Amino acid sequence: MSDCSSKSIYRFVSAKPEDISWFCQMEKMCHCDPWSRQELVDELRKAAINRSRIWIIKSHERPVGYIAFRLLPDELYVLKLSIHPEFRRKGLGKRLIDEAAAFARRRRLTRIILDVWIENAGAIAFYITLGFYSQSPPHKQYKYLVMQLPLRQRSIQN
Ligand SMILES: CC(C)(COP(=O)(O)OP(=O)(O)OC[C@H]1O[C@@H](n2cnc3c(N)ncnc32)[C@H](O)[C@@H]1OP(=O)(O)O)[C@@H](O)C(=O)NCCC(=O)NCCS
Numbered sequence: 403m404s405d406c407s408s409k410s411i412y413r414f415v416s417a418k419p420e421d422i423s424w425f426c427q428m429e430k431m432c433h434c435d436p437w438s439r440q441e442l443v444d445e446l447r448k449a450a451i452n453r454s455r456i457w458i459i460k461s462h463e464r465p466v467g468y469i470a471f472r473l474l475p476d477e478l479y480v481l482k483l484s485i486h487p488e489f490r491r492k493g494l495g496k497r498l499i500d501e502a503a504a505f506a507r508r509r510r511l512t513r514i515i516l517d518v519w520i521e522n523a524g525a526i527a528f529y530i531t532l533g534f535y536s537q538s539p540p541h542k543q544y545k546y547l548v549m550q551l552p553l554r555q556r557s558i559q560n
Contacts, residue, residue, distance in 0.1 A: 403457055403501060412494070414501060417456035417468065419446055424465055432484040434519070445470060445481070454481075457501065459494055469498040478506040480516035483525075499532055499551075507553050514553065517546040 403414045417425070422442055429436035437445065448454040453473035458465045467485035471478050480502070485495050503514060518525050520540045526547065534549040 403505065411462050412497065413460050414457050414498075415460060417446060417449065417458050419443075421458065421465065422446065425468070428468065428484050428486065429482075431487065433482070437482070455505075457498065459485075459498055461489065461494075467494050467498060469502055471502055473506075473509065473511070476512050478502055478511050478514045480514060483516075495528055496532060503551070503553055512553055514551040515548065516550075517548055520545045520547050 425442050449456045456470040459467045466489040470482040471480045534551045536547050536549045540547045
């Protein structure tokens with residue numbers, strides 16, 4: 403994970419167990435299907451030992467958003483992406499996806515995938531702006547749309 407430039411007010415850090423209360427608040431604030439405290443504890447544990455990651459983006463040291471993802475054999479699967487309501491539309495969601503994409507490219511993964519609730523029009527618009535698309539209709543029972551972003555390999559420094 404890269405740090406933002408030295409002039410930037412934003413930086414990325416890996417989540418730690420002591421962030422759990424903040425995560426619980428953010429989950430309730432940002433999602434209609436929030437992870438429970440226990441699910442968060444489990445995800446943090448997985449992030450410590452296997453192919454999962456949870457990164458927080460901080461603004462002036464205040465945590466303002468996060469991305470949680472798994473590394474599958476060929477893909478990066480986004481579990482959660484959340485930006486605090488006061489910090490939306492400042493490009494932070496894009497920064498988190500860009501950072502995850504750079505991380506995935508370094509591991510030669512071919513795409514980012516995720517599920518998004520079909521009534522979450524704002525998030526769908528956000529993902530489309532970033533180049534995500536869906537190849538299949540929403541899942542009829544669960545009402546989630548599977549979206550993907552193919553990752554073209556870039557120059558060696560990526
Ligand atoms: C979806 C979410 C992560 C976007 O984060 P963000 O930091 O506000 O997004 P960005 O500022 O990086 O947006 C980049 C571009 O995406 C598009 N976009 C972002 N949010 C949008 C919205 N609600 N409606 C339409 N377009 C949107 C815009 O084109 C935006 O650029 P602009 O602000 O210059 O017009 C944020 O709204 C959020 O946390 N929502 C609640 C949780 C959620 O739904 N997560 C995703 C499903 S798991």
